[in-house]
Amino acid sequence: MTALDLSPADAPPSGLAAERVAKSFGSVQALQGVTLHFPSGQVTALMGENGAGKSTLLRILTGDHRPSEGRVLLDGTPLDLASPIDARRAGIRIIPQEPEIIPHVSVAENVYVGSLPRRSGRRLDRAELRRRITADLARLGFDKVLDPDLLGSELTAAQRQLVEILRALTGEVQTRAIAFDEPTSSLSEHEVEALFALIGRLRDQGIAVIYVSHRMKEIFRLADRIAVLRDGALSGVLQAAETDERELVRLMVGRDMSSLFVRQDVATDEVVLDVRGLTTDDVHDVSLQVRAGEVVALAGLIGAGRSELALALAGDAPIRSGEIRLGGRLLRLRSPKDAIRAGLGLAPEERKAQALFLQRTIRDNTSLVSLDRLSRWRFVRRRDERALAQEYTDRLRVRAPSIEAEARTLSGGNQQKVVLARWLARRPQLLILDEPTRGVDIGAKAEIYQIIADLARAGSAVLVISSELPEVLGLADRVVVMQNGRVTGELGRAQASEEAVLALAMTDDLAGAPRTEPDTPTGVSR
Amino acid sequence: MTTGTASTTEQPHAQPEPGRTAGLGTLLGSVGGQNLSLVGALAVVLVLFGSLNGNYLSWENIQVIAEAVTIAGLLAVVQTVVIICGGLDISVGSQAGLASVVSAMAFTSTGSSALLGIGAAVLVGGAVGLLNGIVIIYGRVNPTIATLAGLAAYKGVAQLVSAGRAQGYVLNDPLFIFLSRGKIAGLPTMVWILILVAVGVHVLLKYTDIGRNIYAIGGNDTAARLAGINLNKYLVSVYALTGTVAAVAGVLLTARTGSGQPVSGSEGLELQSITAAALGGCALKGGKGGVGGTLLAVALLGALQNGLTIQGINSFWQNVAQGLLLVGAVVIQQRRNRERAIGLPA
Ligand SMILES: Nc1ncnc2c1ncn2[C@@H]1O[C@H](COP(=O)(O)OP(=O)(O)OP(=O)(O)O)[C@@H](O)[C@H]1O
Ligand SMILES: [Mg+2]
Secondary structure, rough: OOOOOOOOOOOOOOOEEEEEEEEEEHHHHHHEEEEEEEEOEEEOOOOOOOOHHHHHHHHOOOOOOOEEEEEEOOOOEEEOOOOHHHHHHEEEEEEEEOOOOOOOHHHHHHOOOOOEEEEEOOEEEEHHHHHHHHHHHHOOOOOOOOOOOOHHHOHHHHHHHHHHHHHHHHOOOOOOEEEEEOOOHHOOOHHHHHHHHHHHHHOOOOOOEEEOOHHHHHHHOOOOEEEEEEOOEEEEEEHHHHOOOHHHHHHHHOOOOOOOOOOOOOOOOOOEEEEEEEEEEOOEEEEEEEEEEOEEEEEEOOOHHHHHHHHHHOOOOOOEEEEEEEEOEOOOOHHHHHHHOOOOOEEEOOHHHOOOOOOOOOHHHHHHHHHHOOOOOOOOHHHHHHHHHHHHHHHHOOOOOOOOOOOOHHHHHHHHHHHHOOOOOOOOOOEEOOOOOOOHHHHHHHHHHHHHHHHHHHHOOOEEEEEOOHHHHOOOEEEEEEEEEEEEEEEEEOOOOHHHHHHHHOHHHHHOOOOOOOOOOOOOOO | OOOOOOOOOOOOOOOOOOOOOOOOOHHHHHHHHHHHHHHHHHHHHHHHHHOOOOOOOOOHHHHHHHHHHHHHHHHHHHHHHHHHOOOOOOOOHHHHHHHHHHHHHHHHHOOOOOOHHHHHHHHHHHHHHHHHHHHHHHHOOOOOHHHHHHHHHHHHHHHHHHHHEEEEOOOHHHHHHHHHHHOOOOOEEEHHHHHHHHHHHHHHHEHHHHHHHHHHHHHHHHHHOOEEEEEEHHEEEHHHHHHHHHHHHHHHHHHHOOOOOOOOOOHHHHHHHHHHHHHHHOOOOOOOOHHHHHHHHHHHHHHHHHHHHHHHOOOOHHHHHHHHHHHHHHHHHHHOOOOOOOOOOO
């Protein structure tokens, strides 16, 4: 603990603060007695395991939840936040992971929605709108990244976040505090750089920045202070310059973590997946092999076509030409059902949109694709089902009161674990994991890597799509790199390095070739 | 009304304890919050009308109530399945009317063969349901619009083939007499049929992989597809099942009234079935609900209607009460989901 926390005797500290905040949902105590100050002009990182209460704290600070106990103060004055609108009026903003964007109007209109410039009558003043957006984009340094004429529906994940940030910074109310909840999980490298530069400028303007992330590298680059939550309580506040990864992990997990990755050499010569010349609307002439016991990583920038390739392999995109063989058999995929039958499993990228049943229990969500194995005469054997769900919930350390908790009540990272549990439990011949550790804390990451290694040792073939290079390098026996829907190269474990992967991921750009396709957000199905 | 069926866990309920303790807690937990309030409401209605009129709670009157809700109950049970899938079927009443006419006409034209009459009705019902499913899935027509069209069209067909008049007379046939007035173990045959269908659907939803897949489809169709569920097959089958059960309801209508009824007796059943499903805890956007809740709601509606009738309250008021209940149920549901009042509701 440091002296930076509330000291009532002094002049009111400038910035946002939580005072003895507690929050419970039914019998779940999400936060208890959290007193934490977010000083103006500093970046305070918030860390903690999945379900530690980070998002809940942000929601309380930004008026989305009411605390069960305690209060929120701005510059030492208590606030009464009944809704996010109240928080906005007070100058407190949150950049959610999935910003609300109006699909059929332009970026400019999306930014100023609610306070659009008007001419006499109620007609939109387009000239004024253009002048304003050009000026604001230039002022904030976004003029090269964001075209104000794009429609909301055409924006990438990063651009959506930029729109939300612009809303925060161009409103009439001066922004005093701004919170980012895992903002980088769907951004590409250079978008991350742009975001970090922006956060630096926000800090220099005297705004209190709150930054939630599971990525150590980002935390140490950005943060001035690091607050760690554990089981809903504050377990420490540290100066970023005075701590290290090890100490943070100990504060978060309560123990030391030795190695994250499992090194093993169990790849065989038996080809499980054999793709030749696969072409769909989004990927072109892809050839690729994965052997039994082998873990292959698909690397590339966001928009490289990796998720589209995964969906095509899983039977969810029409195949124009080429062949997919699994265990030597030629597959004719008309739907994901065919692919699953043949022994292929895909844990898709976007957990909420593509995988989760929010109203259903952890048990239901986990057993869904294993029901054929769990039932007899179409009747589900409930005891076996519970045992299966319990096993994977325990192994992945899903934080929930029981396997009967509904998925919607779980924290983001725990929801991700449930999606993985579903596919890990099925143990398919070929498992494709699309960004498996997005939003997952470090302890669970280690467990996921262990399970992947176990699967490989048991003879499964694993294809992992990941945008995190350390993960790609740590996990993979072989790295296949894609760009613009094509495979641009393959690296064995010995040759794979960050530089080598990045060079392949940007081959076309480095060669100066025009990009054939616009950047599309990953995970668009069909 | 017999509502002995165990309710589902699909209702929102208090977080179960980690180590589930057997006993009252589990029982209450499995009944669920929504159902608990239905049981409460039903108790209030029974006590209220029971104290106003001594005969209200008599075994005879309870059988009257049960018989009166059977037809609407059958439709409510299948409506529940449709709604769980994320669909809606507002043509169930017209389907029942059409089946009623078909059963009586087939009965007459086959020289009083009750089995052929019933068989023809069920076939037509299944075919009409299948048609609904095909129009929705392969015609890409929104389910509400498609079955709204069905509501009008099937009623029209029933009126065309019957020339708008009640058809035939069936109560000279022992099978139809058994359906309309018979009893098994002291309970009317009709009520047994409802119990049979309800238990069947309940078991299907709750204990089989088919049921799990139905909930999955309504909860998140993209995720269901990626989990290897054949959405088209399921949805078309559910609509076909609905048509089949609606036909059974139509046959019971014929048995009760003694002749095939194109319109009277089946009009308004769509409203009753949707009201019961919504009141019973089905989320209209799909993925949530169960037979237990729906049956409780059917019982509540039936008890209320009968009580009002016994008290001599104008049937117009009964319509008002039903409308209020439907809106009230949905408002409460949205409150529970903490829906914000912005724009059109989901
Ligand atoms: N609506 C809710 N109902 C019940 N429990 C909830 C609800 N929202 C959150 N919780 C619980 O509160 C706890 C804290 O959740 P929170 O989302 O704040 O975690 P987090 O630190 O953001 O985790 P993550 O890193 O996974 O995003 C979790 O145990 C979660 O299950
Ligand atoms: Mg979170």
